[in-house]
Amino acid sequence: MTWVLASTSPRRKELLAQAGFSFPGFSFQLVAPDIDETPKANELAEDYVCRLAVEKALAGLKLTTQLNQPKVLGSDTIVVLNGVILGKPIDANDAKRMLALLSGNTHEVMTAVALTDGQHTFSRLCRTQVSFCALSATDIDAYVASGEPMDKAGAYGIQALGGCFVKSITGSYSAVVGLPLVETRELLACMMQQT
Numbered sequence: 001m002t003w004v005l006a007s008t009s010p011r012r013k014e015l016l017a018q019a020g021f022s023f024p025g026f027s028f029q030l031v032a033p034d035i036d037e038t039p040k041a042n043e044l045a046e047d048y049v050c051r052l053a054v055e056k057a058l059a060g061l062k063l064t065t066q067l068n069q070p071k072v073l074g075s076d077t078i079v080v081l082n083g084v085i086l087g088k089p090i091d092a093n094d095a096k097r098m099l100a101l102l103s104g105n106t107h108e109v110m111t112a113v114a115l116t117d118g119q120h121t122f123s124r125l126c127r128t129q130v131s132f133c134a135l136s137a138t139d140i141d142a143y144v145a146s147g148e149p150m151d152k153a154g155a156y157g158i159q160a161l162g163g164c165f166v167k168s169i170t171g172s173y174s175a176v177v178g179l180p181l182v183e184t185r186e187l188l189a190c191m192m193q194q195t
Helices: 010-019 045-062 092-102 137-145 161-165 173-177 181-194
Strands: 002-005 028-030 070-081 084-086 106-116 121-132 166-170
Touching: 002 010, 002 045, 010 028, 010 173, 010 181, 045 070, 045 106, 045 121, 070 092, 070 181, 084 092, 092 137, 106 173, 106 181, 121 173, 121 181, 137 161, 161 166
Parallel strands: 002 028, 002 070
Antiparallel strands: 070 084, 070 106, 106 121, 121 166
């Protein structure tokens, strides 16, 4: 049996290592699946993020044909403000727009995680409320100039400079980073019971 993370995100890699620390001999490999992340017409945010996590896991499984009994974990994180999904910014102006929207408001971070072996697929959705302090134009410009927002959903990373803007969270910190630890451990345990 081989555990596989369908992501090359250093944050998810670190979190999966944490989630599996108590499973004897736990280790995993990485694959980089490429899926279409376009939302479907009228697709709810929670359905969208769950679908992407499952699709990433299944696409990752197709990249592991040389491995012995692969179990592939996929995950996706989105930021939702007033029902609107804020994805990764397309450029610096888009990042500034998103950060201005988040400024002084509470948004929801949804992270879905899925685990498949091709016969069984398990998934979980974790929802976390995140409140931002008010941001000045100078704050936003400096943060965007750092480059950090450009590959992050909602144009911020809570685990680095963007954490300076987070007034409070209600829910899972690790899910906001990119992988909910409790739910991931539950999925690992579920899959182990199938073998």
